[in-house]
Amino acid sequence: MSNLVEVRNLRIEAKTDAGRLVEIIKGVSLDIADGEIVALIGESGSGKTTVALSLMGYARPGCRITGGEINVSGRNMAALSEKERARLRGTDIAYVPQSAAASFNPSSTIMEQVIEVTRIHRLMPAERARQRAVELFRALSLPDPEGIGARYPHQVSGGQLQRLSAAMALISDPKLVIFDEPTTALDVTTQIDVLKAFKSVMRAGGVAGVYVSHDLAVVAQIADRIVVLKGGEVQETGTTAAILSAAQHPYTRELLAAFEPKPRQAHADADAGTKQLLRIDNVTAGYGAVRADGLPLIRAVDSVSLVVEKGRNLGVIGESGCGKSTLARVIAGIHPAAAGDIVFDGKELQRAARKRSQEQLREMQIVFQYADTALNPAKPVEDIISRPLAFYHRLDRQARSKRVDELLDMVRLPRTLRYRHPSELSGGQKQRVNFARALAANPKLIICDEITSALDTVVASAVIELLKELQRELGLSYIFISHDLSVVEAICDEIMVMYNGERVEQITPDKLKAPTHPYSKLLFSSVPKLDPTWLDGLVRDPELVSQYGHR
Amino acid sequence: MTMARATTSRRSFLGHSYSLVGVVAALVILAWTLVAILAPYVIPHSIGDIVDDDYFGPMRQGLWLGSDYLGRDMLSRVLMGARYTVGISLAAVSIACFSGVVLGMIAAVTGGWLDTCLSRFLDAMNSIPSKLFGLVVVAAVGSSIPVLILTLAVIYTPGAYRFARALAVNINTMDFITVARVRGESTAYLIGSEILPNIIRPVLADFGLRFVFIVLLLSGLSFLGLGLQPPLADWGALVRENIGGLPFAAPAVIVPSLAIASLTISVNLLIDNLPQKIRDRDA
Numbered sequence: 080m081s082n083l084v085e086v087r088n089l090r091i092e093a094k095t096d097a098g099r100l101v102e103i104i105k106g107v108s109l110d111i112a113d114g115e116i117v118a119l120i121g122e123s124g125s126g127k128t129t130v131a132l133s134l135m136g137y138a139r140p141g142c143r144i145t146g147g148e149i150n151v152s153g154r155n156m157a158a159l160s161e162k163e164r165a166r167l168r169g170t171d172i173a174y175v176p177q178s179a180a181a182s183f184n185p186s187s188t189i190m191e192q193v194i195e196v197t198r199i200h201r202l203m204p205a206e207r208a209r210q211r212a213v214e215l216f217r218a219l220s221l222p223d224p225e226g227i228g229a230r231y232p233h234q235v236s237g238g239q240l241q242r243l244s245a246a247m248a249l250i251s252d253p254k255l256v257i258f259d260e261p262t263t264a265l266d267v268t269t270q271i272d273v274l275k276a277f278k279s280v281m282r283a284g285g286v287a288g289v290y291v292s293h294d295l296a297v298v299a300q301i302a303d304r305i306v307v308l309k310g311g312e313v314q315e316t317g318t319t320a321a322i323l324s325a326a327q328h329p330y331t332r333e334l335l336a337a338f339e340p341k342p343r344q345a346h347a348d349a350d351a352g353t354k355q356l357l358r359i360d361n362v363t364a365g366y367g368a369v370r371a372d373g374l375p376l377i378r379a380v381d382s383v384s385l386v387v388e389k390g391r392n393l394g395v396i397g398e399s400g401c402g403k404s405t406l407a408r409v410i411a412g413i414h415p416a417a418a419g420d421i422v423f424d425g426k427e428l429q430r431a432a433r434k435r436s437q438e439q440l441r442e443m444q445i446v447f448q449y450a451d452t453a454l455n456p457a458k459p460v461e462d463i464i465s466r467p468l469a470f471y472h473r474l475d476r477q478a479r480s481k482r483v484d485e486l487l488d489m490v491r492l493p494r495t496l497r498y499r500h501p502s503e504l505s506g507g508q509k510q511r512v513n514f515a516r517a518l519a520a521n522p523k524l525i526i527c528d529e530i531t532s533a534l535d536t537v538v539a540s541a542v543i544e545l546l547k548e549l550q551r552e553l554g555l556s557y558i559f560i561s562h563d564l565s566v567v568e569a570i571c572d573e574i575m576v577m578y579n580g581e582r583v584e585q586i587t588p589d590k591l592k593a594p595t596h597p598y599s600k601l602l603f604s605s606v607p608k609l610d611p612t613w614l615d616g617l618v619r620d621p622e623l624v625s626q627y628g629h630r
Numbered sequence: 631m632t633m634a635r636a637t638t639s640r641r642s643f644l645g646h647s648y649s650l651v652g653v654v655a656a657l658v659i660l661a662w663t664l665v666a667i668l669a670p671y672v673i674p675h676s677i678g679d680i681v682d683d684d685y686f687g688p689m690r691q692g693l694w695l696g697s698d699y700l701g702r703d704m705l706s707r708v709l710m711g712a713r714y715t716v717g718i719s720l721a722a723v724s725i726a727c728f729s730g731v732v733l734g735m736i737a738a739v740t741g742g743w744l745d746t747c748l749s750r751f752l753d754a755m756n757s758i759p760s761k762l763f764g765l766v767v768v769a770a771v772g773s774s775i776p777v778l779i780l781t782l783a784v785i786y787t788p789g790a791y792r793f794a795r796a797l798a799v800n801i802n803t804m805d806f807i808t809v810a811r812v813r814g815e816s817t818a819y820l821i822g823s824e825i826l827p828n829i830i831r832p833v834l835a836d837f838g839l840r841f842v843f844i845v846l847l848l849s850g851l852s853f854l855g856l857g858l859q860p861p862l863a864d865w866g867a868l869v870r871e872n873i874g875g876l877p878f879a880a881p882a883v884i885v886p887s888l889a890i891a892s893l894t895i896s897v898n899l900l901i902d903n904l905p906q907k908i909r910d911r912d913a
Contacts, residue, residue: 440814453805457827
């Protein structure tokens with residue numbers, strides 16, 4: 080046995096609730112050498128997590144490993160009994176989940192949970208385990224390595240928690256660590272720290288890893304080899320450099336192409352005298368008790384001003400917690416501003432949506448990030464899209480049905496989809512329905528709150544292309560809120576950078592290379608590039624990092 | 631292995647899968663409903679007629695379930711009792727669930743002081759012991775069918791309200807509600823079209839459970855003599871008036887007890903085994 084992991088012709092079946100068997104992994108084979116990091120990449124539903132979990136001999140409820148071999152350090156995980164597998168899990172093979180926040184127990188201290196594995200498997204005395212944990216905390220460059228173990232999970236940041244869950248996985252000196260999209264939920268500025276920490280620890284320990292991700296740029300930084308999956312089959316395998324520079328398979332090329340959306344052609348300013356569609360002046364909003372000056376205790380948005388011109392797009396970018404989503408809610412009137420003016424289409428708007436006229440509400444639509452919660456799961460697509468038609472335009476049943484067809488065509492969805500419920504759609508389809516509902520109102524301005532961040536790269540870039548096309552046809556304006564610079568760059572005429580509730584800088588995409596404000600510099604330099612040497616070569620101004628980074 | 635077990639006891643039909651237990655329970659409920667509707671046409675004797683020479687008579691030809699403490703036909707009395715037990719309980723549970731669910735959804739959607747006032751008021755109602763409340767009302771205004779229905783409905787409204795409000799509060803935080811709000815929709819649309827379809831299944835389950843509670847409370851009240859007045863009798867009253875037959879192992883006391891048990895257990899089993907819609911994208 081030359082390799083640590085040898086998977087041969089793995090097949091996994093799932094059972095639908097009609098009792099039908101579906102093969103979700105169709106004969107996957109892969110090898111991982113000692114100390115090698117292999118990335119599994121692919122869109123959601125491609126089976127990448129299922130394959131990764133099968134390395135522990137685990138199949139999610141309803142799934143079954145039906146064929147093939149999974150040899151991990153000479154033992155076939157598929158053939159072992161559950162008891163034998165349990166002995167290997169946590170000791171030989173460890174797992175780092177996507178959401179560390181959801182996998183820590185909020186009611187016990189971090190140290191207790193990090194060393195739990197050594198207690199369960201009786202690997203070492205508790206005192207020794209604590210020392211080992213502190214060493215790992217230091218290796219993962221966590222602040223205050225001696226003291227952090229005494230804290231509870233809610234007392235550390237998301238990036239720190241993710242590194243702590245890596246410490247939990249590494250404490251037993253496993254031979255193989257499975258990372259399941261560990262940085263997907265993090266901000267770019269935090270992601271870098273986490274990636275750097277993972278990489279150095281894995282290198283130092285010579286630990287082999289499986290890194291599941293849909294983000295090619297992240298994978299490029301950490302993996303030695305890349306396995307591209309689609310539809311439960313391996314499409315392409317190769318070293319990171321080979322995949323990035325000379326991808327063979329069309330799907331891999333599609334993934335690469337999607338990563339860099341075509342930059343938007345600068346508007347040939349035909350109507351030079353562009354009119355202001357939306358102007359907000361010194362808007363302040365927040366949460367908590369209202370103080371004597373009429374402003375809330377915690378200000379999520381602090382005296383922000385912005386202008387959106389007709390037919391043009393404004394991007395708002397910043398890390399999570401910078402107030403960009405609150406800004407969207409303030410403009411839409413969901414969260415009324417505490418101070419400031421909102422002027423829309425030449426008329427002053429009431430701060431609360433309840434007090435705005437139906438016409439004003441119609442002209443400004445908001446599209447939310449999670450199509451899962453933004454669409455009523457109890458209604459078919461048809462009802463969801465036709466409600467604004469009935470509500471704003473008072474169309475009769477026949478006219479509505481015709482318009483629903485048109486709208487589905489517009490967002491490139493098959494017309495037969497109208498009878499389905501949201502749960503029967505894919506993520507990209509749901510987001511299109513979500514968007515079609517906004518379009519149904521015939522708005523002038525659509526506020527897009529992170530609408531692509533829950534989608535895979537390929538799907539997201541298709542959605543962005545769609546938005547651009549619709550803009551050309553319908554003369555819409557967008558406010559595009561995102562933490563993903565490449566997305567904003569692809570669609571916006573102006574980009575506003577927010578930090579800590581304040582507007583830091585406003586720039587145009589062609590000047591992106593030269594931001595003036597230090598925070599923008601840090602933010603823009605933190606976006607991973609498709610270059611495998613990028614992370615190692617990245618030099619960040621330590622002063623900037625200590626000022627704005629969340630360590 | 632759990633999956634294999636789940637599939638053997640479930641059948642699929644018309645895009646839904648059914649479990650055997652659920653079907654049997656539904657049949658029992660259906661049978662009692664039919665009895666309740668058709669009772670006056672099928673009973674062999676009038677419920678007031680004394681047809682037996684002996685009291686607590688055994689089962690025999692002509693008197694299939696024996697006779698009660700006055701020698702009346704037990705079969706006729708149980709069949710007619712179904713009418714009162716099922717009818718009164720159904721009316722009461724419908725009123726309780728309808729008002730509780732509507733108020734609960736309104737409170738969740740509106741929030742603010744209306745929510746606070748409604749919740750505190752109904753919490754206060756909840757704190758009154760149900761049997762005691764029934765006792766006081768019946769003592770004050772006397773026992774009649776409408777009074778019984780209203781009393782039972784009032785007793786069980788706060789529970790339905792709490793339940794529906796808790797569910798609706800969860801749905802209310804979803805983005806599609808926010809979207810509907812910024813669209814300018816009215817509260818009536820929000821609760822009827824956006825929230826209700828998403829909570830209807832647990833609400834129906836709660837409806838069934840509450841029906842069982844009401845059957846039991848009604849039987850309890852009747853047993854205490856506060857329910858239906860003679861010669862009318864629901865199942866609870868039948869148990870009470872024939873309790874003297876217990877030492878003689880008279881069917882008169884066992885049969886109505888079995889009737890209560892079969893109905894309440896069936897409703898419970900049915901709501902635990904409601905047909906499930908099969909969501910299978912490609913099939």
